[in-house]
Amino acid sequence: MNIFIAGGGRVGYHLARLLSLESHDVTVIETELNRVEQVDYALDVSVVDGNAASIMLLTESGAGSADLFVSVTGSDEVNLISAAIAKGLGAKQVVARVDDPMYIESSVLYETVLSIDYLLSPEALNALEIAKYLENPGVVSTEDFGRGLVRMRQLRVTKSPVSGGKTLKDIQFPAGTLVGAITRNGQTVIAHGDASIEPGDLVTFIGERDQIDRILGMFKGSEVKAEKVVIMGGSSIGLHLARILEDRGQSPKIIDWNLERCNVLAGTLGKTKVVCRDATSRVALEQEHVDRADVFVACTGDDEKNIMASVLAKEVGATQAIAVVHQPDFAPLVRKLSIDHAVTPRASIANRILKLVHQQNVSSLAVLEEGDVEILELAVNGNAGVLGKALKDIRLPRGALVAGILRGEKVIVPKGDSTIQTGDSIILIVNAETLEAVQKLFQ
Amino acid sequence: MSLFGLAIDTKAVCIFENGVSKHAALDRLVEAIAATGTVQDTEAFRKAVKEREAVMSTGIGAGVAIPHVRIDAISKASVGVGISHEGIDFNTLDNKPVHIVVLFAMPSGSQKEYLTLLATVMTAMKRPGFRERLIECTTPDDVALLLNAPV
Numbered sequence: 001m002n003i004f005i006a007g008g009g010r011v012g013y014h015l016a017r018l019l020s021l022e023s024h025d026v027t028v029i030e031t032e033l034n035r036v037e038q039v040d041y042a043l044d045v046s047v048v049d050g051n052a053a054s055i056m057l058l059t060e061s062g063a064g065s066a067d068l069f070v071s072v073t074g075s076d077e078v079n080l081i082s083a084a085i086a087k088g089l090g091a092k093q094v095v096a097r098v099d100d101p102m103y104i105e106s107s108v109l110y111e112t113v114l115s116i117d118y119l120l121s122p123e124a125l126n127a128l129e130i131a132k133y134l135e136n137p138g139v140v141s142t143e144d145f146g147r148g149l150v151r152m153r154q155l156r157v158t159k160s161p162v163s164g165g166k167t168l169k170d171i172q173f174p175a176g177t178l179v180g181a182i183t184r185n186g187q188t189v190i191a192h193g194d195a196s197i198e199p200g201d202l203v204t205f206i207g208e209r210d211q212i213d214r215i216l217g218m219f220k221g222s223e224v225k226a227e228k229v230v231i232m233g234g235s236s237i238g239l240h241l242a243r244i245l246e247d248r249g250q251s252p253k254i255i256d257w258n259l260e261r262c263n264v265l266a267g268t269l270g271k272t273k274v275v276c277r278d279a280t281s282r283v284a285l286e287q288e289h290v291d292r293a294d295v296f297v298a299c300t301g302d303d304e305k306n307i308m309a310s311v312l313a314k315e316v317g318a319t320q321a322i323a324v325v326h327q328p329d330f331a332p333l334v335r336k337l338s339i340d341h342a343v344t345p346r347a348s349i350a351n352r353i354l355k356l357v358h359q360q361n362v363s364s365l366a367v368l369e370e371g372d373v374e375i376l377e378l379a380v381n382g383n384a385g386v387l388g389k390a391l392k393d394i395r396l397p398r399g400a401l402v403a404g405i406l407r408g409e410k411v412i413v414p415k416g417d418s419t420i421q422t423g424d425s426i427i428l429i430v431n432a433e434t435l436e437a438v439q440k441l442f443q
Numbered sequence: 444m445s446l447f448g449l450a451i452d453t454k455a456v457c458i459f460e461n462g463v464s465k466h467a468a469l470d471r472l473v474e475a476i477a478a479t480g481t482v483q484d485t486e487a488f489r490k491a492v493k494e495r496e497a498v499m500s501t502g503i504g505a506g507v508a509i510p511h512v513r514i515d516a517i518s519k520a521s522v523g524v525g526i527s528h529e530g531i532d533f534n535t536l537d538n539k540p541v542h543i544v545v546l547f548a549m550p551s552g553s554q555k556e557y558l559t560l561l562a563t564v565m566t567a568m569k570r571p572g573f574r575e576r577l578i579e580c581t582t583p584d585d586v587a588l589l590l591n592a593p594v
Contacts (some may be wrong), residue, residue, distance in 0.1 A: 104536065108501065108509050108564065112558045118499050124536045131538050148466030209464070244538050356498050 006052030006065040006082045007073030008035045011346045020044045028283045052082040064089030072097040084114040091116045099236050125348040127240030134226040143366045149411040150404050158221040160197040169193035176413045177207030177215035180403050180429045181373050186332035188373045190401050206403040230293045232279045232309050233300035235263045242272045255279040280309050291317035299324040310339045379425045381443045394415035400433030400438045448563050451590045452479045455523040456583035465533050471547045476523040484516035502535025507568050511547035521548045542578045
């Protein structure tokens with residue numbers, strides 16, 4: 001695919017890297033010279049130096065011929081204008097990143113009037129991710145596929161029946177469920193029979209929609225509640241999160257050092273207690289009763305502040321701490337510092353863009369972690385060599401696992417002797433680099 | 444002029460049973476609209492709806508979702524309405540269950556008509572008490588009656 005990315009910042013750079021690794025033709029448009037140089041030096045992409053909202057620049061650089069145009073600069077307005085121009089010039093699909101709630105709340109209308117296919121807000125998506133985590137502590141994400149019959153859940157495991165020498169093949173898991181992938185120290189691997197699971201691992205489970213929570217129960221300790229929530233940082237993520245919690249009938253506390261911002265927060269929020277102070281000291285956290293908090297959420301724009309405050313919050317006695325981490329190199333570190341969960345803004349938007357790119361030839365899928373592992377649904381081709389064969393006889397690469405067979409209105413969570421039949425679709429968990437080879441087997 | 448500015452066909456209204464999934468709800472609405480005869484290719488329509496929803500939820504908050512597609516396989520602007528008393532997990536940004544699903548099926552290139560319709564529906568949904576009245580409907584006839592009443 002021919003893909004244009006306006007903005008070479010954290011999100012744009014990450015997207016450009018992921019998409020160029022998948023051998024798409026990527027062009028990045030960026031105004032800041034040092035970023036231009038960085039992208040040009042580190043990535044195998046074309047770089048255009050200039051303003052992405054310039055109609056002349058977009059015309060000259062051929063943005064109208066893009067299959068996908070993604071605008072992710074730091075300015076909502078630049079993103080909206082450049083995406084609208086690209087569409088007007090002929091780009092097939094266009095996406096604009098927005099942050100201001102005004103755009104997000106009426107996104108359907110903006111999309112229509114500007115002919116933009118998708119308005120995406122990483123901040124709103126992150127707030128939702130944190131809110132869902134608070135609803136069900138430990139469960140990092142949930143997605144349904146296979147016509148809603150199959151559910152995937154990612155859990156931060158607190159106990160494990162398959163550790164200390166035991167492996168997956170030693171245990172009988174509930175019927176209709178399986179372990180799909182395991183993330184440890186930032187590395188995600190597809191789960192095979194010889195794998196073990198340790199407390200602290202992030203594990204992806206897949207199964208029939210009503211069975212999945214039975215396998216999760218084997219890896220989860222007692223329920224943690226998340227009623228008393230303290231949010232540090234009144235950024236868009238903090239504000240979105242406070243709103244969702246208020247809707248649930250909760251009264252969170254939000255701490256921000258900027259008086260002007262606090263006034264805005266106090267004006268928009270109802271039941272939330274807004275406190276104006278710097279919360280990065282131990283004394284401040286104690287005075288704000290963070291010791292009695294069920295969950296402390298650090299979501300300022302500054303990674304170091306978020307990590308430091310989260311560690312301190314746990315120190316003074318908060319039950320759980322969640323940190324927003326923009327720089328993904330920090331994410332594995334976060335686990336080592338006993339912070340319970342890290343949220344990465346660039347990942348939330350990049351994963352949706354990857355979905356969009358892959359929709360060209362596969363349907364309804366999820367992207368795990370930073371795009372290393374994907375879950376996808378493939379219709380098995382009528383003359384594929386695997387038809388009639390049992391799964392154990394198909395030489396699947398190690399980086400791939402069949403997690404479900406969709407047959408008519410039914411889903412089968414497969415065992416080794418399950419066979420692939422004409423008309424089946426399969427749900428596949430696969431490493432990004434193995435994808436092409438596996439796709440050939442089935443299509 | 445009715446509330447949505449276009450007549451709602453009773454056939455295109457669904458009252459969802461409790462426990463319905465988002466996928467199943469969208470399937471039902473796709474088929475309901477197709478039953479009115481405005482869709483040439485139901486599968487293309489279904490695929491477009493699902494793809495849009497997979498990338499980003501079309502929930503607009505306050506328990507309302509507005510899935511919308513504009514494709515060649517549709518000959519005439521049509522709207523399907525689904526009501527769930529219990530609420531459906533639509534993965535919306537405000538994390539609230541969705542009670543009202545308004546599915547827009549529009550022909551390609553119908554920009555102006557589409558925009559007016561969308562704006563009318565969104566305004567209607569913000570009108571005090573309207574959402575509640577819609578959710579209270581128990582039959583497709585009640586829903587159509589409410590939406591087709593002159594305003």
